[in-house]
Amino acid sequence: MRKPSRRDFLKIMGATGAALLAGRAGAEASEEHHVNNETIGMLYDATKCVGCKACMSACKRVNSDYGSLSYEQAKFDSDGLWDAPEDLSGSTRTLIKLFKESDKQWSYVKYSCMHCQKPSCVSVCPVSAMTRDKMTGTVDYNKDACIGCRYCQVACAFNIPKFQWEKAIPQIVKCDLCKNTNLLKKGITACAEVCPVGAIMFGKRKDLLEEANKRLSENPGKYLNHIYGEKEVGGTNHLYLSAMQFNKLGLPVLANEAPAEFSEKIQHTIYKGFIAPVALYGTLCFVALKNMKGHGTDDKHSEKEEKGESDHGA
Amino acid sequence: MSKPDLFPGVNRRDFMKTCVTVSAMLGLPFGMVSKVAAAAQKADNRPAVIWLHFQECTGCSESLLRSSHPTVANLILDMVSLDYHETLMAGSGHQAEKSLHDSMQANKGKYILVVEGGIPTKDNGIYCKVGGKTALESLRKAADGAAAIISIGTCASYGGIQSVGPNPTGAVGVGDIIKDKPVINLPGCPPSPYNFLSTVLYYVTFKKLPELDKMGRPMFAYGRKIHEHCERRAHFDAGRFAKAFGDEGHSLGYCLYKLGCKGPATHANCSVLGFNDIGVWPVGVGHPCIGCTEPDLLFKTAIADKVQIHEPTPFDSYAPVDLKDKGKGPDPLTTGVIGLAAGAAIGAGIMMAKKLPDGPEKEDDHEKTE
Amino acid sequence: MGHDEYQKHDAKILTPTFIVLLTLTLIGFALIAVRFIKGIGAVTNMSDGYPWGIWITYDVATGTAIACGGYAMAILIYIRNHMHYHPMIRSAILTSMFGYGLAGFSVMVDVGRPWNSYNFFIPSKWQANSAMFEVALCVMAYTTVLLLEFLPAVLTTLEKTEWKTLQLLLDMLYSRMGMKRPERIGERLDKVKEVAAWLKPRLDKVLIFVIVLGITLPTMHQSSLGSLLLIASTKLHPLWHTGFLPLLFLINCMFIGYSIAILESVISCYAFKRPFETKELSGMARIIPWLTVIWLAVVIGDLAWRGQLGAALSFDFYSRFFLLEFCLVAGGSLLLFSGRKRESIRWLFASAVLIVLGGALYRFNVYLIGFNPGKGWHYFPSLAELMITVGIVAFEILGYQVLVKILPVLPKLHTRQQIDAGHAAEGKA
Known part of the structure; x- marks a missing residue:
């Protein structure tokens, strides 16, 4: 009986490690992922926004029933007079915030889902509750599939998906471009529809990019020369123009590679065609069976011995 | 100015101003002003209006009369053929009753019935009688031949103050009694006279009723x-x-x-x-x-x-971009409990390690002898 | 390697420890009820920034690693062919079973919409890109495998039982009701025994394939527990975010597994007044340093490659936790390199504690401490949240304590040892 001890063991370990290493190497090689500019999105121009919050009201008015959104009370507001969300939350899909550096340096900023071209939340959802529509590029959420694991929240670089912590029957809440409400009825998102100053432009990504570039070239010095979301995390369908640094407006500085590309490459390398796990199982079975055979004689011997003892063993 | 005598005391300028106001209120495009004016000017077009008073204070009529901007009272009175209005008409007694009867006969199915005041229903409606007939009877009879009914004021719309509990007369609004005719409610105490004017002009202009909300109120005014x-x-x-x-x-x-x-x-x-x-x-x-x-x-x-x-x-x-403090941090009770537990665990661990044998001792011997 | 390498631990079930654990369990479960009635926010400090709190970090990510004793022992016994460790496997599997079962349970407490979990079994909903999907399926499968692996212990008991307690209970019930006990109950009980006797040898034949599955599945999902955080490239601190996360988690669970097997053996022998299994333990302890050395080498090599060594030594908040984790694992391993210390139960215990703490801290670092969702966010578990975790762990220990007393789980003692142990137990009681 050969003892397949540490040597064999380390071999198996090595094989696993190699697979993982390969995954690492594969992930390093940057692979162009396809950006679909025909998908729909929005362009928010922070220099045009007047902070009227019509978009916030419209979003709740239109989506409240569908997204089970409720109004948020401020601490000082015992009468429940105002909807006073401080941040995106389980009842707020879009929100206008103010960044004020000084009396002259300030900007409004609107938050809502970025509708990534390669969304992390879709990549990580174990039950396909988060989906990305191939045609429109809309990242949508299906509460009937969702198990509430909140992995999407962990994954999203923009911290967009929000969970209803205070509810016994909670769900994830995020912008779905009014997919089932305003977009369906009027062909435009509620926030873009009501914006009185055209700060929110709704349309195809290519048109939005064209418009953004036009504004940049026509108003030199007015904007920061960067379209936020054009390249970030592999491109997003919600784009931003601003005169302020984007990270000051709460939009993180991000690499151009989608995090989902990185994780999926590693995951795919390990589990490609499920070959590695099956091979592992086969090898282990082989080794274990060989070991068992080696002990076969011992077993019979011990069983005989134990039969005698079994009565008093119980 | 084809028929200036139709609106005595109203000049063309004021007349058009009123028509513009009404068009704007109705949410009609500016181009519709001429249509409204044309409809208002057409003498043949004057719909017959029968105005009944029940349990009310005549505040609604007063409100209408007090609207002075270009003499709306005149306009409305001359524009429509107000055949019966208890507080405004010159006639009285049998003469008035005859006028009512004649008008109902002549304009059967075409006249507009305006009701002001609630209708008592308790004890067969004996708590309000005009000309020997209960309000209930008068309303049913007048409603029968009406093209549409306008309930002016909160009393006619929902019963108003007399319908408030204990509601001794069993007062209700027109809509609670008449179910087979279109009823337009113009509630308010008093209602804005322009809402009444606009409703009538809408009907005259388009030959149909304006869009109503769930309570039967015109959307243009109560939306x-x-x-x-x-x-x-x-x-x-x-x-x-x-x-x-x-x-x-x-x-x-x-x-x-x-x-x-x-x-x-x-x-x-x-x-x-x-x-x-x-x-x-x-x-x-x-x-x-x-x-x-x-x-x-x-x-x-x-x-x-x-x-x-x-x-x-x-x-x-505005909420600031940087909220400073998000999520929930430690509270003293939790950290205290954790501290105690960690201390106890470390203490117990050390105590146990001390009690454990150091080096191969006699327990080990048992194993070796096996 | 029959079923008679094991025996029941003959002792009273109702001990003071039992009462304490039961109390903690009940508090935990009461709070779980509150969580289901009032929502997760009512009992926890989790937030949209920290959607995974102590439940996922401890109960799932760390708990399953601690429950890897069964996995580590199975590798040792069946793959590395050290059959003399076989008597220790059943208790290791029992703890793994509890660890995994309760990890699954706490996931059900943690997720917001558990009633939708059936979607894991609907192919159209499968999402192979998700590490979570892989973890969930593997954990469910592995819990089943552990149940199967533990089944022989149950079957042996069923086969031999006389149903004494049940008989007594039934007699009492029927006499209370003033009825005669029907015969067929006895027949049915006999039938159960027959089925158990029939099933046991057949199960034994295929058990090895189940056992190997029980080695394959943890290899998959323990690495995937690391993959879970690969996506959080912007949130997890670069000290921990690396493409090697799956590999690090896999090795990590192995050395935690062996260390926890040592701890379990030492603690249960200590608590049940049984002799220590020094020889087996020191043998097992020889493996650990090799695993930790590989692990530490990967960690350092990876940090050097990514140019993060400076960050590791910067002594800021993250660096301190990294160094603590690193030193705990390294310190524990250093102790085990010494042959003399490996022979000492005290030092085995100490080093195993250090390594388990270090390994667990690594998982805490990845899931919680090194996780920074952005400016302003912070998280610290609430008392209720902690008590739920404590309740679940207490239930785990409680179950272990009870099951080793009613099922043959612990390694069989030599007759003389048994007598000694019996005396000791009586003395304690």
Whole structure:
């Protein structure tokens, strides 16, 4: 009986490690992922926004029933007079915030889902509750599939998906471009529809990019020369123009590679065609069976011995 | 100016101004003004109007008469053929009754019935009689040949003050009795005369009734809440309220919500149109709205009671981008308990390690002997 | 390697420890009820920034690693062919079973919409890109495998039982009701025994394939527990975010597994007044340093490659936790390199504690401490949240304590040892 001890063991370990290493190497090689500019999105121009919050009201008015959104009370507001969300939350899909550096340096900023071209939340959802529509590029959420694991929240670089912590029957809440409400009825998102100053432009990504570039070239010095979301995390369908640094407006500085590309490459390398796990199982079975055979004689011997003892063993 | 004598005392300029106002109120495009004017001028077009009074204070009629901007009273009286109106008509007694009867016969199926006041139903409606007939009888008879019914005022629309519990006369609104005719409610105590004028002109112009809401009120006048267009709205959004009558906030014109203003729950266009042609209205002069167009509010909730706001709008301030403090951190009790537990665990671990044998000892020998 | 390498631990079930654990369990479960009635926010400090709190970090990510004793022992016994460790496997599997079962249970407490979990079994909903999907399926499968692996212990008991307690209970019930006990109950009980006797040898034949599955599945999902955080490239601190996360988690669970097997053996022998299994333990302890050395080498090599060594030594908040984790694992391993210390139960215990703490801290670092969702966010578990975790762990220990007393789980003692142990137990009681 050969003892397949540490040597064999380390071999198996090595094989696993190699697979993982390969995954690492594969992930390093940057692979162009396809950006679909025909998908729909929005362009928010922070220099045009007047902070009227019509978009916030419209979003709740239109989506409240569908997204089970409720109004948020401020601490000082015992009468429940105002909807006073401080941040995106389980009842707020879009929100206008103010960044004020000084009396002259300030900007409004609107938050809502970025509708990534390669969304992390879709990549990580174990039950396909988060989906990305191939045609429109809309990242949508299906509460009937969702198990509430909140992995999407962990994954999203923009911290967009929000969970209803205070509810016994909670769900994830995020912008779905009014997919089932305003977009369906009027062909435009509620926030873009009501914006009185055209700060929110709704349309195809290519048109939005064209418009953004036009504004940049026509108003030199007015904007920061960067379209936020054009390249970030592999491109997003919600784009931003601003005169302020984007990270000051709460939009993180991000690499151009989608995090989902990185994780999926590693995951795919390990589990490609499920070959590695099956091979592992086969090898282990082989080794274990060989070991068992080696002990076969011992077993019979011990069983005989134990039969005698079994009565008093119980 | 084809028939200037049709509107004595109204010159062309004032007439057109009124027509523009009415068109705008109805939400019609500017090009429609001429159509409205044409419809208003056409003598043949004058619909017969029968105006019945029941349990009421004649405030609605008064309101109509007091609207002086270009003599709307004249306009409306001459534009329509007001065949019967108990407080305005010259005739009385059998003469008046005959006029009513004749008009109903002549214009059967075409006249507009305007009802002012609630209708008592208890004890076969004996609590209100005109010309020996109960209100119930008169209404049923008049409604029978009417093209449409306009209930002017809150009493005719929902029963009004006499229908408030215990409702001794069993008063109800027109809509509760007449089910087979279109009933347009123009609630208000009193209603804006322009809402009445606009409704009639709409009917005259388009030969159909305006779009109504669930309560039978024309959408053009009652489609939005007072709160939405209130002149004090900016104070509401900013959180500035009058807390008591005569306090500083009240004198500064702050929002009256906390004094019980029902504006956020009341559908009417008072905040846009005002009254008496000079734009005054209760909220404008410092009294909270009492919700007179809403059956659930007027006389049913106290004036000082606050209404719940069902569709709040954002507060007039901005959350900062950097909220500083998000999520929940440790509280002393938790950290204390963790500290105690960790201390106990470390202590127990050390105690146990001390008790464990160091080096191969006799327990080990047992194993070796196996 | 029959079923008679094991025996029941003959002792009273109702001990003071039992009462304490039961109390903690009940508190935990009461709070779980609150969580289901009032929502997760009512009992926890989790937030949209920290959507995974102590439940996922401890109960799932760390708990399953601690429950890897069964996995590590199975590798040792069946793959590395050290059959003399076989008597220790059943208790290791029992703890793994509890560890995994309760990890699954706490996931059900943690997720917001557990009633939708059936979607894991609907192919159209499968999402192979998700590490979570892989973890969920593997954990469910592995819990089943552990149940199967533990089944022989149950079957042996069923086969031999006389149903004494049940008989007594039934007699009492029927006499209370003033009825005669029907015969067929006895027949049915006999039938159960027959089925158990029939099933046991058949199960034994295929058990090895189940056992190997029980080695394959943890290899998959323990690495995937690391993959879970690969996506959080912007949130997880670069000290921990690396493409090697799956590999590091896999090795990590192995050395935690062996260390926890040592701890379990030492603690249960200590608590049940049984002789220590020094020889087996020191043998097992020889493996650990090799695993930790590989692990530490990967960690350092990876940090050097990514140019993060400076960050590791910067002594800021993150660096301190990294160094603590590193030193705990390294310190524990250093102790085990010494042959003399490996022979000492005290030092085995100490080093195993250090390594388990270090390994667990690594998982805490990845899931919680090194996780920064952005400016302003912070998280610290609430008392209720902690008590739920404590309740679940207490239930785990409680179950272990009870099951080793009613099922043959612990390694069989030599007759003389048994007598000694019996005396000791009586003395304690």
